[in-house]
Amino acid sequence: MFFGLDFASPLFWSAFGSIMIANIVLSGDNAVVIAMAARTLEPHQRGKAIFWGSAAAIVMRIILTIVAIQLLSLPYLKMIGAVLLVYIGVDLLKGEDNGDESGQEISGMMAAIRTILLADLVMSLDNVLAVAAAAKGNLPLLVLGLLVSIPLIVFGATLLTKVMERFPIIITIGAALLGFLAGEMLLTDPAVTSRFGQIAEQTVTFGGILGAVLVVALGTYLQKRGKSPVTGS
Template sequence: MDILALLADPAAWAALVTLVTLEIVLGIDNLVFIAILSNKLPEHQQDKARRLGLALALIMRIGLLTLIGWIVTLQTPLFDLGISGAPGPYGEPTFETAFSGRDLILLAGGLFLLWKATKEIHHAIDTENDSGELLEKDKGVAQIAFGAAIAQIIALDLVFSIDSILTAVGMTDEVPIMIAAVVITVGLMMVAANPLSRFIERNPTLVMLALAFLVMIGLVLIADGFGVHIPKGYVYAAMGFSAAVETLNIVSRNRRARARAAANPE
């Protein structure tokens, strides 16, 4: 189907809207990771890292879409360990040991997210004094090299890109629609990246919540790699509820702070 025919096809527009919505939902994890990682850089490099990371994500996804035939083959099992868990309520195995290329990528990405998020949580807990300020001897450790940040962003981009593309393949077989959805989504993420990063930086408690989200996403990726498919709706509903509660806590703290400032003017 050519481009003009796609533009005149209502079903193509419906698929585009659906794919953009899906890409935005799947991209939240990636955006949170980029926000946390870029905030570890010196201030003058943070915006550059976010934009470069998202630009590389766009290039990587478009490149993978041109190899969509190969991407689909990643779902073909490469080897089978020959064991499975106890049967579920309908006789199905509770987990699989026939691993495809996609499963191995998800396992690697999940383990990386677990390692990275746990390391950041450990650092956040161990390098603050009682007043919440970073200890002088650890201020250099809090920052990472620009190249290391970009390398880690690329690694997660690859995992999330393959996962989102395989999801998109089940919704449409028109590559131009997929490319348009990716371009629109990454454009929206570029607009949202700086405000999200600043919001997280201004509210330190959100950093811990975001890191906990990354731990959960890592576990979901690992479970998916073993064939245990956790509905994404449950995951994002839990994340949304937690974020809403934390937002109420932030509003409450800000109001108390303003009330104290008004009651005790300098």
């Protein structure tokens, strides 16, 4: 036994495997955000931003998992999260041109890490419940499972940044994913369900589609406006 973990027990490995699988499957959208946030950085900065952003996000997710059930019952929390996801999606799709000066590079990397943390915080509200359920209340097991998953998430995000360079359409798909999640979060907020009752799954899906369209349309508009020559103030 080590910190309450019995490595010789089949139950340990079963639960550990469940945590790993749940975290990998549920972190797919997070990897997309990490890759999108790091794509505008210089190549030598991307690895650092992806690693530190992912590591900090996992630590934050551990803390979030402990209080997730209580948090998800709070009204308006998902609404706030939905607004944040729309903002993040539009901002990432719009993109920004960073200068070559070292100060601007450092600022760009810190901005990418902040974006990764904020997006992971919002998007993990639902995800952590499944991971917590897989841990069956064993906190050391939960922490171990999430920490071991860091290299997998980092690898996935690193691979995605390379793919995005060749296929920019993936950036738009990633932004649409954030909008879709935002629409779903909005319609499943306790404040909405307490007033209108449980929203039908088809309606929630339609809300997600509207959110995806909103993010892509607004992000594309701002992107084109930023590239157009501006006259006047």
